[in-house]
Amino acid sequence: MSDAGGSDHVEVTAGVESGVGADAVVDLIGALAYGQLTAFFHLSRDAERAPTLTARAELARLAVAEFSRYEVLRRRLDAMQVAPEAAMEPFVAALDAFHERTAPSDYAEGLVKAYVGEGIGADFYREISVFLGADVHALVSDLVSDDGQAEFVVSQVRSAIEADPRLAGRLALYGRRMVGEALSQAQRVAADRDALTSLLLGGSPTADLSELVKMFGRLTEAHSRRMSRLGLSA
Amino acid sequence: MSDAGGSDHVEVTAGVESGVGADAVVDLIGALAYGQLTAFFHLSRDAERAPTLTARAELARLAVAEFSRYEVLRRRLDAMQVAPEAAMEPFVAALDAFHERTAPSDYAEGLVKAYVGEGIGADFYREISVFLGADVHALVSDLVSDDGQAEFVVSQVRSAIEADPRLAGRLALYGRRMVGEALSQAQRVAADRDALTSLLLGGSPTADLSELVKMFGRLTEAHSRRMSRLGLSA
Numbered sequence: 001m002s003d004a005g006g007s008d009h010v011e012v013t014a015g016v017e018s019g020v021g022a023d024a025v026v027d028l029i030g031a032l033a034y035g036q037l038t039a040f041f042h043l044s045r046d047a048e049r050a051p052t053l054t055a056r057a058e059l060a061r062l063a064v065a066e067f068s069r070y071e072v073l074r075r076r077l078d079a080m081q082v083a084p085e086a087a088m089e090p091f092v093a094a095l096d097a098f099h100e101r102t103a104p105s106d107y108a109e110g111l112v113k114a115y116v117g118e119g120i121g122a123d124f125y126r127e128i129s130v131f132l133g134a135d136v137h138a139l140v141s142d143l144v145s146d147d148g149q150a151e152f153v154v155s156q157v158r159s160a161i162e163a164d165p166r167l168a169g170r171l172a173l174y175g176r177r178m179v180g181e182a183l184s185q186a187q188r189v190a191a192d193r194d195a196l197t198s199l200l201l202g203g204s205p206t207a208d209l210s211e212l213v214k215m216f217g218r219l220t221e222a223h224s225r226r227m228s229r230l231g232l233s234a
Numbered sequence: 235m236s237d238a239g240g241s242d243h244v245e246v247t248a249g250v251e252s253g254v255g256a257d258a259v260v261d262l263i264g265a266l267a268y269g270q271l272t273a274f275f276h277l278s279r280d281a282e283r284a285p286t287l288t289a290r291a292e293l294a295r296l297a298v299a300e301f302s303r304y305e306v307l308r309r310r311l312d313a314m315q316v317a318p319e320a321a322m323e324p325f326v327a328a329l330d331a332f333h334e335r336t337a338p339s340d341y342a343e344g345l346v347k348a349y350v351g352e353g354i355g356a357d358f359y360r361e362i363s364v365f366l367g368a369d370v371h372a373l374v375s376d377l378v379s380d381d382g383q384a385e386f387v388v389s390q391v392r393s394a395i396e397a398d399p400r401l402a403g404r405l406a407l408y409g410r411r412m413v414g415e416a417l418s419q420a421q422r423v424a425a426d427r428d429a430l431t432s433l434l435l436g437g438s439p440t441a442d443l444s445e446l447v448k449m450f451g452r453l454t455e456a457h458s459r460r461m462s463r464l465g466l467s468a
Contacts (some may be wrong), residue, residue, distance in 0.1 A: 037287070040294055044278040053271070053319045053326075057304065060274055064301050067294055074291070085287045092287075 023195035025132050026080065030087030031189070032125050032140065033073035034095055037088070039118065040066040042099050046110030058152045062114060069143050076139065090193065094185040101181050102174075108160050108167060109174050112230065115153045116175050119226045120182050120219065127215050128196070157230045172232040179223060257429035259366050260314065264321030265423070266359050266374065267307035268329055271322070273352065274300040276333050280344030292386045296348060303377050310373065324427060328419040335415050336408075342394045342401060343408050346464065349387040350409050353460045354416050354453065361449050362430070391464045406466040413457060 040063050047059030074084045102117065104110035122144035129140035161168050190197045224234035274297050281293030308318045336351065338344035356378035363374035395402050424431045458468035 034287075037291060037294070041278060041282055041290075044275060044297075048275050053268075053322055056275075057271055057308070057318075060271070060301055061305075063278075064298050067298050070291065071295075084291075088287055 021132065022080075025136055026077070026082050026087050027090070027193050027196045028125065028128055028132060028136065028140070029073050029076055029080075030082075030084075030089075031091040031095075032143075033070055033077065033084060034088035034091045035121055035125075036066045036070040036073065038095055038099060039121075040064075040070065043110075043114055046104055046107075046114065049107040049110060051107065055152075055156065059110075059114065062150070062153070066118075072139075072143060091189065094189050097188075098181050098185045102178050104174075108157065108171060111153050111157050111160075112171050112175055112232075113178065115150055115157070115230065116223065116226050117178055117182070118150075120179065120223055123219050123222050124182075124186070127219065154229055157232075161231050168232055171230070172227070172234075175223075175227050175230075175232055175234065255366065256314075259370055260311070260316050260321050261324070261427050261430045262359065262362055262366060262370065262374070263307050263310055263314075264316075264318075264323075265325040265329075266377075267304055267311065267318060268322035268325045269355055269359075270300045270304040270307065272329050272333060273355075274298075274304065277344075277348055280338055280341075280348065283341040283344060285341065289386075289390065293344075293348065296384070296387070300352075306373075306377060325423060328423050331422075332415050332419045336412050338408075342391065342405060345387050345391050345394070346405050346409055346466075347412065349384050349391070349464065350457065350460050351412055351416070352384075354413065354457055357453050357456050358416075358420070361453065388463055391466075395465050402466055405464070406461070406468070409457075409461050409464075409466055409468065 043059060043063035043066060047056050047063060050056040050059055077084045077087050102113060104113050125140050126137075126144055129137040157171070161171070220234075227234040277293060277297040277300060281290050281297060284290040284293055311318045311321050336347060338347050359374050360371075360378055363371040391405070395405070454468075461468040
């Protein structure tokens with residue numbers, strides 16, 4: 001939080017594979033890897049509630065895409081000579097708690113979670129990766145960019161709401177609950193992981209706090225756009 | 235079951251995309267497709283019981299391979315202008331019953347199921363595909379050939395038995411129960427699906443029955459080999 005912090009920040013962007021920056025990179029990749037692995041399991045399970053074989057297979061395909069992203073991240077950790085398990089471990093409790101507290105009560109909530117939850121996560125990791133150098137930012141951006149498969153989810157939610165308009169209120173509430181849980185788990189992680197947090201808050205505190213406020217603004221905006229694409233109020 | 239049946243059989247091998255042969259091809263691909271799709275879901279769920287993140291990810295990878303095989307089969311059905319859902323539907327009840335009755339009670343049983351259950355299925359579909367022409371046989375053989383990923387499962391089972399030798403008896407019993415259930419569900423399907431059954435029993439009844447007996451011999455032998463690779467008696 002001093003000038004020393006500021007020069008660390010430059011260091012990080014230049015050569016992320018050593019020093020404070022390397023810890024933060026491992027943290028980010030570890031968190032993202034466990035996020036994808038556990039999302040694979042949760043989405044596979046939620047997919048089984050789909051009313052048709054076609055829908056079940058479409059959601060399974062989204063889950064499989066999450067596993068593929070996990071594989072990319074695991075290979076990256078291997079290349080950095082970091083054991084994937086060790087990199088993921090610090091984030092298991094927070095991510096498991098997130099999933100436990102946002103367990104969908106039916107198929108429609110599972111769809112909202114697949115679309116909105118995955119979206120918040122993707123935006124968040126992409127924002128953080130900016131602080132970790134062009135290389136990591138490119139890795140994360142490529143990985144989490146929406147490849148259009150989510151269109152299936154959007155159309156399923158919209159037609160569920162058309163069939164039963166009362167659903168919209170419950171799903172909107174569920175979406176808000178999901179954001180709340182995501183934020184509270186992110187805070188829990190931030191309190192624990194110095195490398196990531198000092199990166200976000202490094203340099204001049206005023207300047208970076210205003211960056212952070214802007215970042216949350218962007219995350220909230222993107223979330224609202226996704227909710228309205230589903231036909232829901234954010 | 236007459237000479238007409240015999241010439242049908244030749245017809246089938248020559249041009250499988252029309253007539254009785256086409257029905258049997260759709261049946262085989264439909265059964266195999268649903269088999270892979272549902273195996274994906276069951277294995278994903280069983281994987282969550284793995285004691286480490288690494289093991290969980292390894293089993294998830296096997297599940298994902300099952301989904302990839304489903305995708306190949308679905309594309310094949312699309313190319314034949316058959317709705318995947320319609321092709322799979324006749325086999326849902328039997329395959330669901332198989333999984334329900336062989337639900338693993340713990341992680342070790344899940345491993346045995348992943349290896350032995352998948353193995354029996356692969357052998358069975360490969361044997362049937364011989365009757366459906368070179369093209370379908372090649373598709374199925376390529377698809378179900380063991381790509382070595384199962385080595386992880388074998389080593390996990392062997393070390394679980396080393397740690398607790400009493401496990402071997404229970405797992406051997408579980409393996410036998412799985413074969414019994416597979417046979418009884420296959421009979422249920424055979425009673426229902428004329429196209430597949432008449433193909434297997436078409437031509438001279440004596441000649442084909444002896445073929446069938448040989449086929450079951452091969453299936454049983456391969457099953458015993460898999461069981462002993464796990465360190466279990468068949």
